Amino acid sequence: MHDINLITQNPQKFKYYLEIRNEDPSIIDRLLEINSQRKELITKINNLRNQKNNISDKIARKQYSSEEERQLLVKDSNLLDREIKDLEPILSEVEQSMKNILLNIPNIVAEDVPVGKDSNDNQIIYTEEEGLTPNFDPLPHWEIAEKLNIIDFERGVKLSGSRFYIMKGKLAKLQRALINFFLDFHTQKHNYKELYLPFIVKGYCLEGAGQLPKFEDNLYKDLEDDMWLVPTAEVPLTNIYRDEILPADVLPLYYVAYTPCFRKEKIAAGRDVRGIKRGHQFDKVELYKFTLPENSDYELEKLVQDACDILRALKLSFRIVKLCSGDLGFSSAKTYDIEVWAAGCKEWLEVSSCSNVLDFQARRANIRFRRTPQSKPEYVHTLNGSGLALPRVVIAILENYQQKDGTIRIPEVLQPYTGFDQIEINWKY
RNA sequence: GGAGAGGUGGCCGAGUGGUCGAAGGCGCUCGCCUGCUAAGCGAGAGUGUCGCUUAAUAGGCGACACCACGGGUUCGAAUCCCGUCCUCUCCGCCA
Numbered sequence: 189m190h191d192i193n194l195i196t197q198n199p200q201k202f203k204y205y206l207e208i209r210n211e212d213p214s215i216i217d218r219l220l221e222i223n224s225q226r227k228e229l230i231t232k233i234n235n236l237r238n239q240k241n242n243i244s245d246k247i248a249r250k251q252y253s254s255e256e257e258r259q260l261l262v263k264d265s266n267l268l269d270r271e272i273k274d275l276e277p278i279l280s281e282v283e284q285s286m287k288n289i290l291l292n293i294p295n296i297v298a299e300d301v302p303v304g305k306d307s308n309d310n311q312i313i314y315t316e317e318e319g320l321t322p323n324f325d326p327l328p329h330w331e332i333a334e335k336l337n338i339i340d341f342e343r344g345v346k347l348s349g350s351r352f353y354i355m356k357g358k359l360a361k362l363q364r365a366l367i368n369f370f371l372d373f374h375t376q377k378h379n380y381k382e383l384y385l386p387f388i389v390k391g392y393c394l395e396g397a398g399q400l401p402k403f404e405d406n407l408y409k410d411l412e413d414d415m416w417l418v419p420t421a422e423v424p425l426t427n428i429y430r431d432e433i434l435p436a437d438v439l440p441l442y443y444v445a446y447t448p449c450f451r452k453e454k455i456a457a458g459r460d461v462r463g464i465k466r467g468h469q470f471d472k473v474e475l476y477k478f479t480l481p482e483n484s485d486y487e488l489e490k491l492v493q494d495a496c497d498i499l500r501a502l503k504l505s506f507r508i509v510k511l512c513s514g515d516l517g518f519s520s521a522k523t524y525d526i527e528v529w530a531a532g533c534k535e536w537l538e539v540s541s542c543s544n545v546l547d548f549q550a551r552r553a554n555i556r557f558r559r560t561p562q563s564k565p566e567y568v569h570t571l572n573g574s575g576l577a578l579p580r581v582v583i584a585i586l587e588n589y590q591q592k593d594g595t596i597r598i599p600e601v602l603q604p605y606t607g608f609d610q611i612e613i614n615w616k617y
Numbered sequence: 618g619g620a621g622a623g624g625u626g627g628c629c630g631a632g633u634g635g636u637c638g639a640a641g642g643c644g645c646u647c648g649c650c651u652g653c654u655a656a657g658c659g660a661g662a663g664u665g666u667c668g669c670u671u672a673a674u675a676g677g678c679g680a681c682a683c684c685a686c687g688g689g690u691u692c693g694a695a696u697c698c699c700g701u702c703c704u705c706u707c708c709g710c711c712a
Contacts, residue, residue, distance in 0.1 A: 193674065230667050234681045241681085244693040248635040258692085265692045433627090433664090561627095562646055562662070 189290050189551045192223055205296050208303045208513035215289060222286045229279040233272055240268045291401055295548040297513045298485075298522035304512025310525075311510045316496075319505030319588065321531050326590040328532040329583045330463035333359065335594060337614040339464065350461070351453065351468045357614040358606070362585070362598065363471065363578055365605035367446050370473040370498060374575055378494045380444035380475060385424040387447055388415045396553030397426040398519035398545075408450045417450035421474035422572045429478065430553040433565045439557060440479040440487060444575065447472065464579040465537065471578035477571040478555070481547065484569035488544040492524045495540040495575045502599045504584050505529040507536060521546045524573075528580065532587030537580040542573030 195202050199220060203213035243265045252258045302311055326332070333339035337356065344353035355363060374380040391414050394400040399407060399419060408417040418424060425443055449472050460466040475494060479487045492508060499506045511523040520543035527536035547567035550556070556565035589597045596611040603609050 191674080197674080227667065230681080234667060237682085238680060240692080245636075247692055262692045269692085560646085565664080 189548065190293060190296070191551070192219075192286070192290065196220060196223065202293070202296070205513075206293070208297060209294055209516060210305065210514050211294065215293065219286065219289050219293075222282055222289070226279070226282045226286055229275060229282060233275050233279060236268050236272045236275070240265055240272070243268070288401070291395065291552075294516075294518045295398075295521045295545065297516065298544065298546075301516065301522050302510065302512045303514075305514045306512075307515045309512040310515055311512070313508050313510050313524075315505075315507040316500070317505040317529070318503070319499070319529065320503045321505070321529075321588060322590055322592075324592055326532045326587050328463065329530070329586040332532070332586055332590060332594065332596070333463075335613075336596070336611060337616050338611060348468070351466065353464055353467065358608060358611040359582070359586075359614075361606055361608075362602070362611065363582055365602050366578055366581060367471060367473060369602055369605050370575060371444060371446060373498060373501065374444040374473070374475060374494060377497065378442070380442040380494075383425070383428075383443050383445040385418075385421060385445050385447055387418050389418055389424055389427070390414055391416060393423050393427040393430075393553075396430055397423045397549055398552065399423065402518060405454050406452045408452065418447055419451045420449050420572075421445045421447040421472065422476065425474065425476040425572070426549050426555075426570060427553050429555045432555060434478070434555070434557040434568065435561075436480065436557050436559045439568065440477055440483065443476045445474055445476070447474065463533070463583065465533075465583060467579065473575050473578070475542075475573045475575040478568045479571065480557075481566065481569050484544050484546060484571060487569075488522065488524070488542060488571055491571055491573045492526065492542045495526055495542060495573055498576055499526070499528060499539070501601045502581070502585070504581075504588060506539075517541070517543065519543070519545050519548050521548065526576075528584045530580075530584050530587045532590065533583070537583060539576040539580045539584075540574035543571060545570045545572065 190202070195216065199216050203216050206213040206216070243261050246252065247258065247261055252261060302309060304310070327335070330339070330341070334341070336359075338359035340354040340356060347354075371382055375382050388410075391400060391409075394407065394416055407419055409415070424447070425445060428443075449470050451468060453466060453468060456466060464470075475491055477484075477487050477491060496506065496508070506526055506528045509525040509527060511520075511525060516523055523541055523543040525538050526540040526542070528539045530537050546569050549570045550567040555568050555570070557568050558565050585599065586596055589599065591597060591610075594613075598606050598609050598611070
């Protein structure tokens with residue numbers, strides 16, 4: 189969410205940001221109009237209240253000479269009250285519609301983000317192909333997994349419908365090992381603090397993180413209790429310090445957390461239906477930072493490297509893509525995607541999306557800090573990135589670590605976690 | 618889920634209708650003092666919004682709102698009433 193005063197001061201800039209995100213900039217004009225209505229109403233109501241307070245004060249101090257005079261004061265106050273009560277609902281309506289508009293305006297676009305229409309205009313800024321590649325043509329993961337009996341697609345669908353699957357035996361353990369490896373790696377090598385979070389949150393958390401009100405369609409929810417399954421750990425992480433003022437010396441804060449993620453994927457209906465690339469439920473280890481505003485840019489570069497280090501340790505090839513303005517997520521001012529090479533389906537798979545959100549979420553969730561005990565509170569900057577998303581790393585391992593005989597080798601760094609060094613044919617039932 | 622108690626400023630804690638944005642203590646900030654991080658003395662500190670002033674989203678002045686949240690009673694509510702949420706204790710249930 190943006191500071192309405194910043195928009196008022198520079199509407200052209202905000203219109204431009206909307207344009208390069210392929211959104212309608214005319215909303216800014218409506219916003220400005222509503223805002224001036226709002227201010228006018230506030231001024232009016234405040235004046236009336238002021239008059240009313242003065243009367244109460246007079247009565248309290250017994251500044252009247254007769255009972256009749258007192259009654260007159262009471263009568264005046266009642267009149268003022270009626271005027272106020274007439275205006276108040278109008279104001280709250282105006283405020284509500286202003287908030288609705290503000291909540292639907294995406295973040296600004298960082299200066300160094302390339303302007304572009306869609307993912308075709310994204311820039312590949314770095315490629316590292318030191319990773320393992322089979323010297324034969326490996327099967328895509330859904331085929332090899334079926335051959336080895338380590339993924340049961342049919343029965344997953346039987347339980348929960350399309351885009352659900354069951355991982356079995358050593359593959360299930362491989363995934364579990366990866367989660368532990370990721371958490372250990374980031375806590376030990378990169379100084380992130382590990383958190384175990386709720387997987388269900390209140391609606392205001394999703395508003396704080398930017399999923400609501402715009403992306404309600406993509407979320408699983410229990411409206412009766414206002415409880416929502418998290419689509420990413422970013423949501424609970426963003427809200428840990430909501431409505432708090434942090435002392436500056438605790439910043440930056442680095443957190444890492446594993447959560448499952450639940451997404452309806454309505455927007456992506458029909459895409460990536462084969463295999464485990466896009467499910468309604470998947471696991472992810474998320475990296476999150478709270479930083480001083482002046483450091484967030486640098487912290488983003490570091491965050492990306494932290495995520496890349498995992499791929500290096502797993503000996504997987506990857507590349508870094510800088511998203512163009514048209515492909516940026518709603519809350520992000522700048523995003524790098526990290527894509528891993530999958531030799532079976534021959535695709536670069538997005539395993540991480542690292543974003544500098546600036547103060548966008550901090551405003552929505554009201555997360556601030558104080559530079560010194562006597563300085564004014566300021567909004568923190570927040571950053572998030574996967575470190576990493578599990579299924580796609582699993583895909584990369586199944587495809588890149590595939591052997592000619594159809595078995596899968598386990599990356600060396602994972603072997604202490606799995607307790608085995610290869611996956612072969614699994615039990616059928 | 619049932620019964621009871623309670624939710625006040627960074628923290629503790631007073632306050633049951635009027636000058637209370639809130640005593641007191643701790644902590645914090647800035648001075649002073651003491652020849653060395655302590656003690657003492659003095660002063661100052663909440664958040665947000667609107668308006669005026671200003672080059673200023675710096676500072677100043679004024680107003681309004683905020684004592685869990687939402688409503689109500691009243692000229693006037695932290696204080697009274699209703700609803701919701703949360704916390705604690707006991708019981709029940711359960712991994």
